[in-house]
Amino acid sequence: GWSNTTRCYCKSCKNRFRNWLKEKYGTIDNLNKTYGTTFWSQIYRSFDELIIPKAGACYDTCHDTQGQNPALLLDYYRFCSDSVIDFTKESVKTIREYSDLPITSNLLDAAINSGTGIDYFKLSKEFDFVTWDNYIEFQWGKAKPETVSRDHALLRSYKKKPFWVMEQQSGPCGWSKMGPTPTPGKLRLWTYQSVANGADTVVYFRWRACPFGTEELWHGILNHDGKPNRRYAEISQVGAEMEELSKSYQALMPRARVAIIKSFDSEWSQSIHRQVEGLYYDSLLLDYYRPFWNMGIPVDFVTAEEELDGYDLVLAPMLMMVSDEGKKNIESYAQAGGKILFSFRSGIKDMYNNMLTETVPGVFADLAGVEVEDYDPLLEKTTAASGVFGNGTAHMWCDIVKPVTAKILGRYTSDFYAGEACMTVNQTGKGEVYYLGCDLDEKAMKMLAVYLGRKAGIDMDLYKVDGVEVVDATDGTNDALFILNYNDHSVIVSMEQSYENMITHETVENVVELKPYDVAILKEAN
Incomplete structure (x- = not known):
């Protein structure tokens, strides 16, 4: 694709x-x-x-x-996705006639799903495991750590099992131009980020820079001269560490108690009709992912139809359409005690990409216990709001929400609808259904995540240090707490108990100190 x-x-x-x-x-x-x-x-x-x-x-x-x-248009997008998947089925069937070895294919960069146009949840069913390419700093830009983490989360979520990084960046790369050479420590850091987030295999691309062809500027571990260098030494260190760590751990997966519903139908629908200038489905999902990443709370991605009972909190940003099966599944999750949040532009369409005639939020109105009386697509203006998320600002969309059975958790404080509700909660069976009628700035989104997490019984903000990713992972028997420093300076992270650093085998008491781009893997001390 x-x-x-x-x-x-x-x-x-x-x-x-x-x-x-x-x-x-x-x-x-x-x-x-x-x-x-x-x-x-x-x-x-x-x-x-x-x-x-x-x-x-x-x-x-x-x-x-x-x-x-x-x-x-939406049917055409679905058809194109199905065509690739049908071709994959034919290929897999043919291969299996001659081999019982595992079959996979490269899903490329998860951040450009809109470009590939393939439903990766459906495609992944045909493979034994999934893979992707992990390039962080190259000719076409530099990815932020939370974006890379989100992409890893997507890959492990497609089959709910460990994945491969088929191509892991190992040097400066690009086709016509090169991106920056990885700063000392980053190759090691990026590898551990992959492993922390569910990769059980990391393959570096490439071994040695090729002297000819389109990718002659795409450097590998070695330069064109083939001589050992700084990158070779760094990856050799990673290899030695991984060999030692493999004596204690099998493939690790983060323990996610939070899930975000990812709908390719909604993504494609929103790409056809953006709804408002500057709104992008995947970017909105990243806005919901980022605050949990900042606080060391792993997040999975799910479909509306799959099992949700294992999650304490489910977020459904802009779930524009949902199948009958998905709607019933979400309702059952809430009735049984789950906590779920819908955002603006949720439940507004049928599965054919037509607008519903029911009052917004359409198919989720009864579940959320609200009606949207009016809405304001924000163009060249902002609107202030205040609520359980503190004081925040909307830049793209505002629903004027009328509670029916829900209780108000936030109100607008500016514009012609000042005083009207922007966020609510509705008791549904044993669970709670939240509705957020606007987008929020990053600070307010962080406070919202803290509020929702605590309501769901999750310890929040334990490891908050800017530029540090914390991942709580397990192989089913042994646990590992990854601390990853993306800063160009040393950091000190407060710990709540004693640990053994599984890389250095030092005892960690109260705090762990990390040098620039350094990594610690901690296991509870006996």
Whole structure:
């Protein structure tokens, strides 16, 4: 799916897409009714008339604007994803006729799922394990630690099992230009970040820089001359440490008590109609992930349909549409005592990408115990709010929320709707359903995470040090607490009990001190 190759516009795909739609809708009248093709005179008389949607009326790449039927577009995106998955099934079936070895494929960078256009939850079912490439600082930019951590979390979440890093950065890299050479300590740090977040195999790319071809500037552990260097020494150190650690640990996985619902249907729908300038589905999910990362609270990603009972807190940012199965699953989770939060623009569409006629938040209105009386897409302005998250500011969206059975936890303090509710909680069975009608700045999001975590019985803010990631992991028998310092200076992290540093075998009492880009792996002292 790399380089936008999933969504194809050839004659073969056009014919297959028409057959895919015929199998889904049965009759052309049913498709016309479902799509609402009476609008803009888009009515089809037969499946042979259906197009592959690309550029259309009001098409504007500068502002994410297009004029194609949104239901047709979403179906086309689903078809393209299914085509890749069908090809994968054929490939896997053929390989299994000749080999019983594990089968996988590279899922690329999780942060660009919108570009690949493949539902990775569905695709991953075909593999024995999943893999991805982990490049942090290269020609195309520098990733923040929380973004890399989020990507690792996505990979381990697709199958709920350890994954591989198929390509781990090992030097300065790029095609036409190079990114920065990794600062001493970063190669080791990035490797431990991978392992802490669920990677049981890390493969460095590459061994030695190639003297020819497109990637001749893509450096490996060794430069073009093949001589041992600083990076070689650093990775040799990691190898020796990993060999020793493997005597104490099997593959490690973070213990996540928080989950974020990731919906590819919602992601694709929001890419078709952004709703408001500056709003991006994956970026919003990262906004919810970041405060928990900052406080050392591992987070998994889940679908609405999968088992949620193992999580104390579930977040559903902009879950625009949900299947009947997913809706019932979420309701059961809340009824049984779970705590779940919905954000603005949740529950507003059916599974065909049409707007619901029920009052927002649509299919979640009864569960959340609210109605949205009005909403304000924020363009070139901000709105202030105050609540259990402290004082915050919205920059993209504000729902004016009317509690029906819910209680108010936050109100707007500016704009024409000052005094109206922006956040609520509704008692549902043994559980609680929260509704947040606006986006919030980073400080308010952190306070919101603390509030929700404590309500869910999670110890919050234990290890908060700027630029430090803490991951609580286990292999099912032995536990490991990873402390990862992304700062270019030393840090001291307060600890609540005695530990053994499994790398240095020193005893840690009260505090652990880390040098720049240093790592500690702690195990409770006996």
